[in-house]
Amino acid sequence: MTLLTRYNPIREFASLADLMNRFWGEFGYDYTSAGGSTRPMVWLPVDAYSTENEFVILASVPGVNPEDVEITVEGNELTIRGEFVQPVKEMENVQYLLQERRYGPFERRISFNVPIDAEHIEATFENGVLKLIVPKAEAVRPKHIKVQVKQ
Numbered sequence: 001m002t003l004l005t006r007y008n009p010i011r012e013f014a015s016l017a018d019l020m021n022r023f024w025g026e027f028g029y030d031y032t033s034a035g036g037s038t039r040p041m042v043w044l045p046v047d048a049y050s051t052e053n054e055f056v057i058l059a060s061v062p063g064v065n066p067e068d069v070e071i072t073v074e075g076n077e078l079t080i081r082g083e084f085v086q087p088v089k090e091m092e093n094v095q096y097l098l099q100e101r102r103y104g105p106f107e108r109r110i111s112f113n114v115p116i117d118a119e120h121i122e123a124t125f126e127n128g129v130l131k132l133i134v135p136k137a138e139a140v141r142p143k144h145i146k147v148q149v150k151q
Contacts, residue, residue, distance in 0.1 A: 040104060041104070041105060041106060041107055042084055042102045042103065042104045042105065042106040043102070043106070044059055044060075044061070044080060044106040044107070044108040045059070045060050046058060046059045046060075046080075046108060046110070048110060052141065052142050053135060053136055053141050054133055054134060054135045054136060055112060055116070055132075055133075055134040055136070056131070056132070056133055056134075057078070057110060057130075057131070057132040057134065058129055058130070058131055058132075059080055059108065059129070059130040059132070060128065060129060060130075061082060061084075061125075061128060061129070061130050062128035063084065063085070063087070063128065064082050064083070064084060064085075064128075066125040066130075068082055068083065069081070069082040069125075069130060070082065071121075071123055071132070073116070073118040073121065076111060076112045076113075076114075076115060076116055077109055077110070077111045077112075078109070078110045078111075078112070078116075078121075078132070078134065079107065079108070079109050079110075080106075080107070080108045080110075080130070080132075081105070081106065081107045082105070082106055083104065083105045083106065084101075084102060084103045084104060084106060085103065086103040112134070114136055114137070114140045115136070115137035115139065115140055116134050116135065116136060116137055117134075117135040117136065117137050117138070120135045121133065121134050121135070
């Protein structure tokens with residue numbers, strides 16, 4: 001059986017953007033968030049999953065003050081912004097032996113494929129993990145219909 005699909009150039013561009021982000025993510029640069037500029041961005045690792053009624057996003061933001069994290073929603077796109085601040089500033093007598101943690105501004109955009117209820121998004125912060133619960137709009141939630149038995 002052959003499955004035919006329509007060509008979708010937007011899907012192809014999104015795949016290219018994901019590929020670029022994976023490539024540049026190794027160097028701490030988010031190609032799409034920086035608008036294609038050369039401004040370096042720290043890659044913000046997230047886990048995201050969906051349930052029947054909501055999306056859940058977990059973002060690792062160790063050392064970041066919760067008040068310094070900006071979360072915005074525009075349409076069906078959620079943006080998380082902040083900055084990883086370097087605790088030890090460069091001093092005359094300090095020479096790093098290793099510097100593996102990344103510092104600097106971060107921005108992560110997540111687009112949802114269904115309408116969301118932006119008014120009821122919940123954000124909590126625990127042990128360096130930001131947890132966002134993004135409810136799906138009522139119109140797209142599954143409806144359970146009870147079968148009635150007639151006698």
